[in-house]
Amino acid sequence: MIDWEEQGKRIKELRAAHKLSLRQLAQRIGVSHQAVASWEKGISAPNKANVNALCDVFNVKPSFILTGLQIKDTMGQQIINQIDLLSKEDQRLIVNLIHRLMVDEKKSNGNGGELA
Numbered sequence: 001m002i003d004w005e006e007q008g009k010r011i012k013e014l015r016a017a018h019k020l021s022l023r024q025l026a027q028r029i030g031v032s033h034q035a036v037a038s039w040e041k042g043i044s045a046p047n048k049a050n051v052n053a054l055c056d057v058f059n060v061k062p063s064f065i066l067t068g069l070q071i072k073d074t075m076g077q078q079i080i081n082q083i084d085l086l087s088k089e090d091q092r093l094i095v096n097l098i099h100r101l102m103v104d105e106k107k108s109n110g111n112g113g114e115l116a
Contacts, residue, residue, distance in 0.1 A: 005042030010068055012040040014058045029053035048085045 015025050015036075022040075026033040029050060038044045046054060051065050062081045063069050083094055 003042075004045050006068060007045060007066060008040045008042040010065060011036070011046075011054065014054075014060065015040075018058060020057075025057065028057050051085060 015022070018025075020028070022033040022036050026036045030053070031050060035044070035046075035050075039046050046065075051062050054060075054065055055062055058065075061070065062085055066084060083091055086094065
């Protein structure tokens with residue numbers, strides 16, 4: 001679960017580190033300065049598109065904005081970072097697809113579809 005107040009503190013710290021005012025950051029990502037202030041106070045949270053825009057401005061991964069964790073940039077972690085930005089319904093679809101692919105792979109390896 002995401003702690004909105006902690007997420008807001010991270011956004012504020014990143015903004016300060018990049019020497020941007022609320023208005024400058026808001027302008028760069030296409031939202032109002034009130035929206036940025038609301039995120040920083042933990043009153044509301046940026047949507048997926050805004051998280052991506054923040055990542056572009058600050059050159060960080062979505063996982064850092066959302067959780068404060070800096071995840072090593074491997075292909076698996078890149079996939080996880082992108083899945084984190086999906087809706088819960090889309091996340092379930094991805095999990096089901098991965099499960100189906102794993103079952104198909106096991107079948108082709110002669111394991112009869114059994115997962116380890």
